[in-house]
Amino acid sequence: MESARRGIAFYSLLQTSDGHFAGDYGGPHFLLPGLVVAWYVMGRPAVMISPAQQALMLHYLRVHQQADGGWGTHIESPSTMFGTVVCYLAARLLGAKKDDEWIKEGRDFIQKEGGAVMTSSWAKFWLCLVGCMDWKGHNSVPPEMWLLPNWFPFHPGRLWCHCRMVYLPMGYLYGTRFTYFDAETDLLIQELREELYCESYETIEWDKTRHLVAPMDNYSPIPVLMKVAQNFLSLYENWGIFSPFRNAVRKAGLKYCLEYMRAEDLQTNFIDIGPVNKALNMVSAFHVRSHMMRVPDYLWVAEDGMKMQGYNGSQCWDTSFAIQAVWECGLLDKFPIMSAKVWAYLERTQILSTETSQSSPAYAYESCENRDKFYRHVSKGGWPFSTSAHGWPISDCTGEGLKGVLALMDSHVITDSVKKGVLKNIDPTRLYDAVNVILTLQNEDGGWATYENNRGFGWYEELNPSEVFGDIMIDYSYVECSMASLTALAEFHEKFPHHRTKEVTFAIRRGGEFVKSIQREDGSWYGSWACCFCYGCWFGVEGLIKTGEPTSSSAIQKCCEFLLSHQRPNGGWGEDFTSCYDKDYAENGMKSYGDDGSGVVNTAWALMALSAANCNNVDAIRRGVQYLMKRQLESGDWPQEGISGVFNRACGITYTAYRNVFPIWALGRCAATYGDVLDTPETKV
Template sequence: MASPIRPMSSCIASALPRFNSCQASRADFEIPVSLRSLFNNDNGAFLSLSPLLLLAVATLLCSLLAAQYLSRTPISQLGHVGHRGRVHFSFKERTTGSGSRLVDWFLYGGCVWIRALQCVWDHMAGGRMHNAGDEMAVSQGENLFACMGVAKDATLGIGNEHAAAPTSKKPQETNTLTGILGYDSSLGSLGPLVLAPMRASCFLLIWLAASDFLVSTHRELTTWIASTDRSVGLVVSAASFFIDRTEQVMKIGSAVESFAETSMGDSIFLKTAAYSIVFVLLGEIKFYVLGMVCSFFKIYVPRGVSHPGGPRPHKIARMPKWTGGKDHYLPEDALKANWRCAVAHDAHRATLTNPIGPAKLSGEPFGRQIWTTVPNRSSDGLIETEDDLEMKLRDEFGVKSMNGNKPETSKKNREQTKIADQNIFSPILGFVQGILPNSDNNEKPGQSNDKEMSHMKVLVESLASGGRTPMAFDPSKNPNSCDQPFRSQMITQFLEKNGGRLPEELSYLHDENGTVPKPTCAIDAAKRGVAFYSMLQTTDGHWAGDYGGPHFLLPGLVVAWYILGRPSNMISAEHGALMLHYLRVHQQEDGGWGTHIESPSTMFGTTMIYLAVRLLGGNKHDEWVKRGREFIKNEGGAIMTSSWAKFWLCLVGCMDWKGHNSVPPEMWLLPNWFPFHPGRLWCHCRMVYLPMGYLYGYRFVYSDAETDPLIAELREELYCEHYDSIQWESTRHLVAEMDNYSPIPAFMIFAQNILSLYENWSIFRPFRDAVRKKGLTFCAEYMKAEDQQTNFIDIGPVNKALNLVAAFHAAGSDVNHQAVQSHIMRVPDYLWVAEDGMKAQGYNGSQCWDTSFAIQAIWECKLLDHFPLLSSKVWAYLERSQILSTETSKASPAYQYETPTSRERFYRHVSKGGWPFSTSAHGWPISDCTGEGLKGVLALMDSPVVMAAVGKGVLKSIEPSRIHDAVNVMLTLQNEDGGWATYENNRGFGWYEELNPSEVFGDIMIDYSYVECSMASLTALAEFHEKFPCHRSDEIKLSICRGKEFMKSIQREDGSWYGSWACCFCYGCWFGIEGLTKAGESHSSATIRKCCQFLLSKQRPNGGWGEDFTSCYDKDYARKGMECYGDEGSGVVSTAWALLALSAAKCDDVNAVRRGVQYLIDRQLDCGDWPQEGISGVFNRACGITYTAYRNVFPIWALGRCSSVYGSSLVQPGAEDK
């Protein structure tokens, strides 16, 4: 459709009458008379802007015309972003004829203008620090000038109906939450040569709008406002200047005054910019030139911050070492306690067995997993639980449980369904005894020999052992647990429900002669793997597993427990025994503990664990405790540990606050446009330093620290000199070399010294006291919001423990306060039991992440309908796990915070529609988790069996609108560099890392774009587009194109990609190739070939690939592969990642692929499992984390894909072996 183009003056003349004739709504706001002088241009301090305005508009229009020419796209389509969900216009009145087309042209142009303003503000003034996942409604009658008000952080808005939405009300269902940050369908189509002048002109325009000058050039607007008696308002928002958005206003001169309360009961305020002063000082031309220079600087000068860099010049040289030769078993008392893993509603019931006070559990129960000694109980019948769902599915697919009983309906029925006839296992005993390692020298407590075990227990423990000694742990062989207690429990439940029969694919284990046939091909091995893994699926449909690894997490929870008075409903005696066992068995030969289980000993890990051991009741005279103390003192005492450990020591009273650098809570009072603002930090970093600031601001110390004899002992045990003689101020910057992964830069040390003066000099006290009070108030409000948005789970275990202590302080040290008890009820969400004891996980699990990968693996094996119960349960889990999308989640407190106002105030991106890493109740969506969750749902849509169950109402449907919500989350999370970060858009700058105070972690300050997040989001959008080509089609195609270019831009010179969230280059290469090929990159492109050559060069002689966490730490491929805990340097997980990458690239080196596939087949255990090898995950460059599910999921996936891509080529003619 051709758009009539007329002179600018004629266009404005055509637009203004519509504005004058429009019918304003009561949602509009009021402009006080005292401010009208701003818009009448009669203030002598202000300059005439007509020439400058015309110059800016002319530049903008030229950019639009150039974009139209370059993209061959009509301007109307180029600017019309509303129908793609970016900016929406709700037309209250619609006219016909060429005049309406002309107005539409300006509306579209206005949208582009607004988006340009937004993007400029993102880069120059920091507008990106707020997610704007909002869809703004603007009436056509409000005209061109009102269109400027659509963008939330760079706004000239009239009658914005969402601006004053109170937090106490739920968001309206009709208020679709779409984003206006990250990818943009208009500006994204422009190249740098066009984008630079457009940004320059819009950079100028936003400064004008911020200073109220733009409005002052249009007397018709103000005349209409002055003449009407309707409630009309103006909000000019350029930078969201104020933390207290209900009281403060920016005063520039005497013109700006405080607004009065409106009839709506909300405080209306003017948020303007100090840039008006810059304009007055520089004048028109200099101001415009400055805007041009800044714009070009932003485009061409700064380097990309998302390239991880490397290799590091200083490689890790030390290796962990444990005293070997002894298998450790769980304490006998722990075995008698009958620990079990409860999930979903069962977990809720276990938690609420002994409730204290009015605290309640909220949020979606699906996915929750806790370890408890509370026996399982039947459903109350009031709600449909996961057990009820499984019963329905079994009936649907003709899979009956033993005796036809409902699974686990009561203790009596559970006893009936246990296997009474042990003879059914007799044929399997030969197989079992053949795979059990010799454990004659390691007698289990309370067990004289294996003959006293029931046949079922022998079978279950052998199946769950992962090829190790059942229920034994020896860190000198491998410090990674293989999840034997959980897997034993799940296999037991499976056998009880299925009459003692293993899955059909494993029926050979029932053969009386005990022979185990070798898999005939890759897909045969994959079927065995899926069959085994199906036994581990929980009743609500997800797969659980050990997500531990870091050693510094559990001590934080222990310190919080001790400060609260050691409540037994948080950590009981049974908990304490398992925790002490875990801490003891992971102690290394030098007496210390690492930052994580595969790390050499560090002061960070050792100090934290020693503190926890003593607080849990460890005897200081025990030999292993002495050795830990000696390690600390040999390294200079606790003054040499890292800042995070020092913080916990300060809280419990084992270190003076003068020994810790300042964490001022008043930082939150900085204006949001300030270049460094805590709201710009990566959310994990931000949510840790938020409670740290609160507790530091109050100088919180355990109330009994001065009288508690244990604290007095610790003050002597942790230091090399007498506690009272330590000059604490001089220890602030001390840190042991072994902890110093990211040395604090000189500028940050200087800043910390300045803050020390600020904290200690009395001259600053009046100011400090005034602002600190407000800062502490905001921190308390923000922490409360975080608690409720996550249903008291919180984003991770570190801020969970800190928020708990802060809630305890805010409650006046009342441990029975509702907020404190709500926190305590969610502590079990972070605890996990394995054969090495009880540990704290890095999250409340990896449920959704692991499950999404697993179902895609099974889909690629073409086995979804072969395992109908498994597939249907995954559908049910993913349906219930989508954030703020189910009735239960919408009834939670978290939904109250999904309003634009609340998300802006608490720096949250849109959550509704995303998928989490763990559970819906956790409440934090992540780009890659949303992508993988969506791909899991799309894969299940290909299953006729699952879709039939949905059609019959056995399974709940997932409406298209919910799928669209997920797509919206991913589109709004795309950064301007084309990549995707984790939770939010990149809000900060690369130089933030110069302010990293953690010492032990790298690249934690901002949310970078990652190859993993980019691939997951990009491929999800591509697969969605294949199934739903009409929804936001142009936007999605352009998003995919930009994502592909980003992924190519961060490829390393050697052809690899650095994996930031797992170990490491094999993982990154899989994501890189997978993303590019799904985005349309040719398999024969230089980018793909280069990566394939890198992988082929790393294949080991036995056919596999292997890496350990040193690849991540050093940012260089581990030279000896998985030397310590793999198989001759290879590992099944690394091999699977490499094969996934090569097969996605259709690598023509079939022999290399064949050797890799044969390696996976050879390493598979007879039961279909694979052995647990080295640690798979990593975060923050330097810390490993466990994913026990990976050893099952990725080999299955690789075997299925290679079988599909290479088929019979994997079998070498005439060859009997590899």
């Protein structure tokens, strides 16, 4: 257990004063450019991005440029037009000079691929906002869609919330044809109009460019049905015959969009659900100062410069996992200060559950009337991915937060501190609220999605307009969300067996049936939120075992066989984001990072699944443990390797916390499961 203890001792140094663990949640390249465009069109206020921050952002863009001159959609992606156009645009807006060598290389890449008319729709949207593309070159995003009756099969309120909350301000800005007010006289914008295209800006027939997209961007080609709809909407936007009707409904649609964005701003304390709609809402909003105060929530400085994170952080998510890892190592009482600070953080972060949060404007939106009006699921009692101020609860974050509290609540460190008034008590009624959130989020198929129940249909993907992302249109049930939710219910039921007993046990059983139903033929589970099959297998195995599935069952044994078949010669496991992209195990593992294709995070996930299943191949477990111990640094840290997170199938995202939390957890679990059987001079964990 010494190796695990050293790992915890190091990781505790990264704990902040409020109790969460600091970590990088960057990776996507299209986030920072959106913020930069918003800053530029709003007049370049220094309070939003200071000169020092501009320099750090330029450094980030420069160090992530690839050898071919382009940028990827994320930091490990090969160059794409999406990544290159928006990063080039951001660099120039931040002050990079036209004749700088790295800027020339980026421009050459864009020109070689046909110019910015060949980039994907999200990049085109930013170009339109800043005045570097005519709105006729962008497909319609009609705000009047929100006026459709709620029963309409493709009402936008049925979309996955991240998709919905991005296209909400897009609809408003498209409907008003918002363009940077100084675009026609700004010399930099005039230069960009020359640099980004292969022909004269004035001669481009914009309407003919709407469907153009470079093959490298076309991960999710726009289906025929959506192209037909877009062509009809183009007629709707441009034919005079539609003008009287369009003008009447557009005014009402724009009014509703503003009202909805206002609600989103207040519910999230001007953080908003994510970085894309944060930037778009900021351009659309009247409360600009309140928005600007929340820009730093998204910014992170690391050795590669300043980036915009994929959320306002992963604080609650990382912290919930970390304390469960320490608990499973049996070391809570050995790290009393850390444990107490985690308790304080989880207590403070439960959504709309503290006096402070219940006195905020967000609390008014928890009423049934407002939740129905703005398509929000119940929030009170859930836990977020990041902070309480963010305000959006998620099924798996609620599950992991609840498990973190349950792990801590019987610790002497916590009980003594609560009695002395040093820590606040978490009343059981607050845990009941969390259980209510989880129960209400279970889908009809028995699984759990992310933020909401599945409100739409699979055929919505036939209307996916993004080109660069897959499976974004509805909130699907996932093995990760399902395991986190059902295991939280199971652990809650062990401590509170008389609370909603029938509902809880029924939900657990249905959840287990769902998890088993989506197991792949080869025994694996596809992980949608990290790389990929090792991650999915850990969730799948753990979920089934919590429902009472015997470790000898065929489902569990098939998963063990799958994982063992992918163990690499050095004892580790490794995958990169291409597993998610291709939906097929990346046989080359992480070879591009050295160490024979293995990585500490994937190895930890595989070991956690195998040890949960009580795998009888002790030699494989021993070799995996030896690999983790060999890779541990003298400080107790582990090296940062490849990107471990993913979203929407095609975009990698960084979770630096994973390299610490999961090796600690795996070592603790293996030691508890196998004990002295693993002991060799190399495996005294």
